[in-house]
Amino acid sequence: MKIKKAIITASGKSEHLYPTADSFQRSMIPLVDSDGETKPVIQIIAEQALNAGITDINLVCSADDKKKYLKAFNTLLSVKDEKESQKLEKLLSSLTFTVQPSPKGYADALYRAKEFAGSDHFLLLLSDHLYISNNKNKNCAAQLIELAEQEKCSVSAVNPTREHLVRHYGTLTGEYINSIDAYKITRIMEKPSATTAETELQTLGMRNGYYLCFFGMHVLTSNIFDIIEKTKKSNSFITPALQILADNSKYFAKNINGNRYNIGIKYGLLNAQIALALSGIERDEALYLLSDTLIKDKLK
Numbered sequence: 001m002k003i004k005k006a007i008i009t010a011s012g013k014s015e016h017l018y019p020t021a022d023s024f025q026r027s028m029i030p031l032v033d034s035d036g037e038t039k040p041v042i043q044i045i046a047e048q049a050l051n052a053g054i055t056d057i058n059l060v061c062s063a064d065d066k067k068k069y070l071k072a073f074n075t076l077l078s079v080k081d082e083k084e085s086q087k088l089e090k091l092l093s094s095l096t097f098t099v100q101p102s103p104k105g106y107a108d109a110l111y112r113a114k115e116f117a118g119s120d121h122f123l124l125l126l127s128d129h130l131y132i133s134n135n136k137n138k139n140c141a142a143q144l145i146e147l148a149e150q151e152k153c154s155v156s157a158v159n160p161t162r163e164h165l166v167r168h169y170g171t172l173t174g175e176y177i178n179s180i181d182a183y184k185i186t187r188i189m190e191k192p193s194a195t196t197a198e199t200e201l202q203t204l205g206m207r208n209g210y211y212l213c214f215f216g217m218h219v220l221t222s223n224i225f226d227i228i229e230k231t232k233k234s235n236s237f238i239t240p241a242l243q244i245l246a247d248n249s250k251y252f253a254k255n256i257n258g259n260r261y262n263i264g265i266k267y268g269l270l271n272a273q274i275a276l277a278l279s280g281i282e283r284d285e286a287l288y289l290l291s292d293t294l295i296k297d298k299l300k
Helices: 041-051 063-079 082-094 106-111 140-151 163-168 194-200 224-231 239-248 268-278 283-298
Strands: 005-009 030-032 038-040 056-061 095-099 122-126 129-133 154-162 170-177 182-190 210-220 251-255 258-262
Touching: 005 041, 005 106, 030 041, 030 268, 038 041, 041 056, 041 082, 041 122, 041 129, 041 140, 056 063, 056 082, 063 082, 063 095, 082 095, 106 224, 122 140, 129 140, 129 210, 129 268, 140 154, 140 210, 140 251, 140 258, 154 163, 154 170, 154 182, 154 258, 163 194, 163 210, 170 251, 182 194, 182 239, 210 258, 224 239, 239 251, 258 268, 268 283
Parallel strands: 005 056, 005 122, 056 095, 154 251
Antiparallel strands: 030 038, 122 210, 129 258, 154 210, 170 182, 170 210, 182 251
16 A cells, blocks of 8 residues: 555634735745745645655645645746756646635545545645654655555554643544554544643653644545544534544554644744754754844843
């Protein structure tokens, strides 16, 4: 089994990025990538998928945004050098669009891509999460895909997350399986409070005050669409569908050797840009700028 398809949901707005995200998607906000090139967020995410072996990407967006994405990418093609233009052309050749007519939530957005996925396993990504691997040989998507292909089942990426941040993420617990270095998922909750996480979602072996939170990256089997069909009218989140998946099939959580950066939360863009800079070829320059800013602030 080889995973060749990816779905990226990109139809949501963010109050923290208003007015930019009101006129256009936050996924087109430019950041300097780890290779030193300025790119829209969506390109950074899509290139990671392509580098992990994905060949077909479906972007779920609003009706108005499809033309905007294509216009923006074509404009970028006209101003980039040959090397960067080739990357954009590869992305565009892999890209199709699915329209979500109205913003009815994450589960509905994913369900719209049912026809694209067909009967295949697929990689699911969020357009407002950037992923930076600590493994030089495997990016975050590649780590997840490797286990999903090995076990031939659904696998969600997770990261140990401090208790004060669990309110931003789907959070889960499960039984650690040493032979595959992953967790068999037993319980999932959508953005719990720290108190709820402490009483219901502690995982054996985790550091005190840390919980397994979704990384914004999943490999899912096509039967997720049948489950969503039964649950989406009562809940706009995907979490209830994933809980049913965990209750009825083989489904693991993989602790990714890397970090995710949510650009949709307060200071999320700043955090993501710093992380990209420090992980990239211009690390020294980034460190100098950060140090210089901190020194000036201290001298005020």
